[in-house]
Amino acid sequence: MSTTRCYYETLSIEKNASGDEIKRSYRRLAMKYHPDRNPDDPEAETRFKEATSAYEVLSDPEKRSQYDQYGHAGLRGTPGHDFNRMNVEDIFSMFNDIFGGMGGATQGGRGRSRGGVSRGYDLETEVAVTLEEVLEGATREVDFKRLDVCETCSGTGGKPGVEPSRCPTCDGNGQVQQAGFGGMFRMVTVCPNCHGRGKIVIEKCADCRGAGRVSLSRTLEVQIPKGIRDGQVIRVQGEGEPPAPEKSPDGTGIRGDLHVVVRVHEHERFERDGDEIIWVQPVAFAQAALGCTIQIRTLEDEVPLVIPAGTQHGAVLRVGDAGLPNLRTGRRGELVIIIQLVVPTKLDEQQRRLLEEYAELEEIPVTETGRGFWSKLKDKVTGG
Numbered sequence: 570m571s572t573t574r575c576y577y578e579t580l581s582i583e584k585n586a587s588g589d590e591i592k593r594s595y596r597r598l599a600m601k602y603h604p605d606r607n608p609d610d611p612e613a614e615t616r617f618k619e620a621t622s623a624y625e626v627l628s629d630p631e632k633r634s635q636y637d638q639y640g641h642a643g644l645r646g647t648p649g650h651d652f653n654r655m656n657v658e659d660i661f662s663m664f665n666d667i668f669g670g671m672g673g674a675t676q677g678g679r680g681r682s683r684g685g686v687s688r689g690y691d692l693e694t695e696v697a698v699t700l701e702e703v704l705e706g707a708t709r710e711v712d713f714k715r716l717d718v719c720e721t722c723s724g725t726g727g728k729p730g731v732e733p734s735r736c737p738t739c740d741g742n743g744q745v746q747q748a749g750f751g752g753m754f755r756m757v758t759v760c761p762n763c764h765g766r767g768k769i770v771i772e773k774c775a776d777c778r779g780a781g782r783v784s785l786s787r788t789l790e791v792q793i794p795k796g797i798r799d800g801q802v803i804r805v806q807g808e809g810e811p812p813a814p815e816k817s818p819d820g821t822g823i824r825g826d827l828h829v830v831v832r833v834h835e836h837e838r839f840e841r842d843g844d845e846i847i848w849v850q851p852v853a854f855a856q857a858a859l860g861c862t863i864q865i866r867t868l869e870d871e872v873p874l875v876i877p878a879g880t881q882h883g884a885v886l887r888v889g890d891a892g893l894p895n896l897r898t899g900r901r902g903e904l905v906i907i908i909q910l911v912v913p914t915k916l917d918e919q920q921r922r923l924l925e926e927y928a929e930l931e932e933i934p935v936t937e938t939g940r941g942f943w944s945k946l947k948d949k950v951t952g953g
């Protein structure tokens with residue numbers, strides 16, 4: 570076993586990450602370190618394999634629990650967890666499962682074709698939004714660079730007006746014969762010199778230096794739907810790269826997609842928990858004991874909130890329809906208010922006198938339930 574990095578660390582996720590978070594994180598890393606996007610980069614290949622190993626374990630509840638309990642040692646003997654022994658095709662078959670329906674990033678990545686049509690690379694970019702924008706939805710201009718078909722040479726890589734010449738390796742056939750197994754039979758393969766075109770460029774296009782592709786900046790307007798969560802991805806179909814020149818000399822074929830990863834900024838005031846937003850509200854002892862109505866800020870404005878008499882520290886109050894819209898249903902979650910009892914640190918003379926009088930009257934029945942305050946609080950917030 571050569572992979573010993575902590576799987577959670579490898580995927581940059583918390584120990585309690587959800588299945589979705591694991592998948593998202595792996596997806597991002599896999600796209601970044603994909604061997605096809607990092608040719609001849611052993612470091613990237615290692616990172617890709619590490620991420621894949623981590624994903625393979627953490628996405629399987631049984632293996633994950635074994636790993637949580639016993640670490641890497643807990644997985645010894647589990648078939649198929651060591652990706653260093655797997656070949657690349659195995660990894661890609663798994664990779665395809667993850668990307669299924671996501672635009673076939675691997676198809677582009679591997680330069681495979683569907684129905685004989687080549688598909689280009691997917692690209693990835695990031696945008697950041699505020700919680701207020703999550704509430705309303707937003708439009709963002711995204712700038713990104715992509716390789717595009719060189720207009721000067723229409724992607725051929727040849728100087729316009731100069732005819733390409735016949736490939737000397739295959740004599741223009743696009744195919745070469747090779748002897749297999751010591752001459753027992755002959756195999757026909759695509760010519761490695763001209764990639765099957767039968768012609769080679771003799772004078773290179775000055776604009777793309779013969780590559781047939783140039784890096785161009787592009788700006789797009791992207792709609793960010795209401796309710797989007799941090800790390801979710803918007804796929805803009807057909808805004809990725811055209812197929813590589815050897816797959817598609819004339820620049821035809823299907824472009825990859827652009828994946829826009831949405832980052833949601835932390836809010837100065839509210840914590841987000843799914844469609845709910847959470848606010849800790851300080852309340853004075855007298856307000857909590859006597860009950861009162863206070864003004865509470867939401868994402869948009871202020872609403873009155875009734876604090877019932879006898880409200881305890883840590884009590885949870887909820888304001889309906891003041892949370893965030895659900896991405897699918899559009900229904901808004903709640904604003905969850907956690908009451909924090911504030912004990913005065915300075916008393917003037919009159920306050921002190923009144924409190925002392927009160928204290929004399931009070932018989933404090935302190936009950937000990939045996940359960941910690943925080944675990945009770947957690948139950949309340951999560952509705953347990």
Ligand SMILES: [Zn+2]
Pocket residue numbers: 719720721722723724725726727774775776777778779780781782
């Ligand atoms: Zn060119």
Ligand SMILES: [Zn+2]
Pocket residue numbers: 736737738739740741742743744760761762763764765766767768
């Ligand atoms: Zn050739």
